[in-house]
Amino acid sequence: MRLVGGSCSIASVLHSCQELTLSNALKLSFCFLAGCLPYLYLPISAYLNKARWTWGDQTSFKGFMTHLLREEYGTFSLAKLENGSSTIDVLLFQVTHMKMELSLVVHVFAIVACVCCAVRPKTKKSQLIWLFTSMLLTYSFFFAWRANLDISKPLFKGVVERFWMQSNAVIVVLAGFGFSLLFFVGEIFIGNSRMIYSLEWLLAAVLVTAQIYSNYR
Numbered sequence: 607m608r609l610v611g612g613s614c615s616i617a618s619v620l621h622s623c624q625e626l627t628l629s630n631a632l633k634l635s636f637c638f639l640a641g642c643l644p645y646l647y648l649p650i651s652a653y654l655n656k657a658r659w660t661w662g663d664q665t666s667f668k669g670f671m672t673h674l675l676r677e678e679y680g681t682f683s684l685a686k687l688e689n690g691s692s693t694i695d696v697l698l699f700q701v702t703h704m705k706m707e708l709s710l711v712v713h714v715f716a717i718v719a720c721v722c723c724a725v726r727p728k729t730k731k732s733q734l735i736w737l738f739t740s741m742l743l744t745y746s747f748f749f750a751w752r753a754n755l756d757i758s759k760p761l762f763k764g765v766v767e768r769f770w771m772q773s774n775a776v777i778v779v780l781a782g783f784g785f786s787l788l789f790f791v792g793e794i795f796i797g798n799s800r801m802i803y804s805l806e807w808l809l810a811a812v813l814v815t816a817q818i819y820s821n822y823r
Contacts, residue, residue, distance in 0.1 A: 648673060683754050692752035697750045697765070699757055703770055707779060709817055715784035722787050730731050735783050742776040776803065785810070 647671055675681045684690075691699075704713070723735040747768055755762035789806045796802060 610665070647675065677729065682751070682752050689756070690762075691757045692749075693750045696753050696757060697746065700746060700750065700770055704774060704777060707770075707774055709813075709820060711813060712778060712781040715781035715788070715797075716786070718788060719780045719784035720803075723782070730763050731783065731787070731798060735780065738779055738783075742773055742780075745776075746773055785813075 652669075672678070690696075719735050720739060723732040723739070726732050753766055753769070755766055757763045757766050785806075787801055
């Protein structure tokens with residue numbers, strides 16, 4: 607239900623942005639189907655019997671669906687029959703992980719973007735911010751719900767952490783929106799667009815350098 611609700615909200619935002627047209631929907635469907643093309647190799651490989659190791663017999667429809675849905679590991683789960691941490695614990699650990707991976711400035715700019723979206727919800731940029739925020743919340747809640755691993759164990763913790771790279775990327779995008787909006791407001795009040803533009807690039811370079819230094823020192 608959470609996944610369906612999130613998908614409907616994202617579709618609603620895309621429709622309001624006039625991005626969910628019939629032409630765009632067909633293009634997205636084609637791209638999705640193109641991404642599934644590697645699965646065609648499974649029954650071909652099983653039929654030719656060339657693979658040294660296989661995950662079951664993919665020549666039959668049942669065997670193919672067993673592999674496609676990861677039934678050996680648990681469909682839409684990280685493990686089968688594993689008693690993992692609760693949804694709240696995973697979400698709290700995700701927040702802690704974001705604090706460790708991203709600097710405080712990134713979170714501040716992301717919050718600024720969300721606040722601006724709430725203040726001026728009718729603009730096109732605000733609709734994009736709402737879209738990315740919906741994607742972040744849908745992904746985070748669904749993953750926390752289905753991540754049935756005990757994150758108190760270092761091995762399982764490492765498995766769960768790599769799935770948060772996607773959500774961290776969305777946070778960075780939101781921070782970019784907030785960064786741009788702050789300088790847009792500054793340009794309105796100050797009026798010197800050339801100075802604002804130069805300061806924006808300088809501060810962006812400093813922030814990127816600081817982020818790299820904090821993660822790779």
